[in-house]
Amino acid sequence: MSKISLNLNVWAIATDPIYIGTGGYSIGRVDNTIVRDPITKIPKIPGTSFAGTWRYYIALYLQSLFKDQYRIKRSERIDVDKISDLFIDDINNRNEQGFSEIKEWVYYEGNRYAAIKCAGQDESPQDEYSEACTKDTGHCGNCIVCKGFGFSKKDHSWQGMLSFSDLNIALFPIYTRWGTKWISSGRILNEAGLLQEGDGFDEDNMIILNEGAYGPKEGWLNLGWLNLPYKTAKMNIDFNQINSLFNIKEKDICIVPDKLISQIINSSLEVRTSVSIDPITGAAKDGALFTSEAIPRATVFYGTVRIYDKSMFKGIEIKINDSYAKINDLPTVKQLTLALKSTAGFYETLGIGGMTTRGFGRLKVLLNN
Ligand SMILES: [Zn+2]
Incomplete structure (x- = not known):
């Protein structure tokens, strides 16, 4: 239906051990096992984890620019043209990209509805979707995060324009x-x-x-x-x-x-053995010794992010469950590319996967056209 318009190559290097657990399976002496390719049995970072963290990082970045004091009350929403002065200094202090590049995607019209709730799971998928979202809960359905990664509401769902492959081990x-x-x-x-x-x-x-x-x-x-x-x-x-x-x-x-x-x-x-600590006595809990495995630091991964151009859907009404929803506005492929590039740096501090509070999960991520 929609054509692939851009294939971005992803390269990443682990700067910490990476732990993405399967939950519940034990292999040999390891209690907490990591995700593996079902055929080769080689550990990997699944595309779902990769997409989920990036979704969160873009939502977080937008919120950090709008900040609480500048965030417009729900009733009056952000006037995208007016936010420039407020965060121009902020952007200048971040040197990853020039101001014009950040502006290009941050000023996407739908971002005025962006909220941190656009990251993560929708808390109220049963709400009706409206183009001028005024609800305080769930995905807004308008911002670059919702349009790029997709969202689902009671009467309307949108698959998104981004597709993330697994990150497989290259070296x-x-x-x-x-x-x-x-x-x-x-x-x-x-x-x-x-x-x-x-x-x-x-x-x-x-x-x-x-x-x-x-x-x-x-x-x-x-x-x-x-x-x-x-x-x-x-x-x-x-x-x-x-x-x-x-x-x-x-x-x-x-x-x-x-x-x-x-x-x-x-x-x-990497295999690590840890114990659970009893919060009352501060000592190790009896029988609470467990081992976890992880992909070691300095592993190099490769993968792809595809961006689909869905501009042909603009202005079209789509019938979903007896009601019609219109696709009004969509971010461009360039805006999505820039959004990904400006936020890739979050992987270096916040990381991916589990046990990030124990020094796991950081990655350096590179996106190439
Ligand atoms: Zn949103």
Whole structure:
């Protein structure tokens, strides 16, 4: 129905261990397991978590600009043209983007209805939807967050214009006797678009190091506790896309067979043991020892965000459950792109997933056109 108008490549590096739990499953000695790809069994950050946090960050950013004292009473709503003076200084103090770029998406007309409640789940999905939202609860249905990520009301639902893929592991850090290497496989490098056309690496039981790597031309290398034979070969990996995020060198890359990578990653996850504390005595609760696994810091992920151009729906009335709703105004693809870019920095402080209060979850995220 709607065409994809922009595919943004996402690259991210974990600056903390990342824990996104499955809830309730135990594997071996681990009580709190993380989300994995059902086929490869390689841990990942699911697209739903990724989209959910970004939704929250955009809503948070808008609120931080409007601030309480500037926030217009519900009855009179924000006059988008008048907010400029109020937060011009504020924007100038944030150097991620120029003022004109931030203005371009923050001034989207529907943002005058934005509220922090547009993030997260709608508390009152049974409300009727109106274009000039005056309700204090639930998603407003008008702002760039609601239009971009979608919302659902009693008589009207909107799928949104953004689609987030899972963030899959592209490069995984692993301890070797020659220092940290980042492992990947032929399939993963290909899927992540890091290989030049025609290059392929899939040696059956060998790992491949770059010609420039430390050590003899062939021999054995330990990846964690696994000792594997290696050979050296010329690599032509295109790191241009990720260099501004993470300056990685080919000599630190180790390509492992596709059939082994899942085993190697799963045997090198971070595992932590914690106890629950009894809030009354301040001591450990009896029998409350638990272990959690996490994706280690310095793991590099890749994924995509697609932005769908739905401008053809503008002005059209759509029949939903016996009533008609009209799509009045939509943010442009450019406005959505800018909104994502201005808020990607929140991942560096607020993070993603669970246990963020225990130093988990921070990511550095890069969006490339
Ligand atoms: Zn909204």
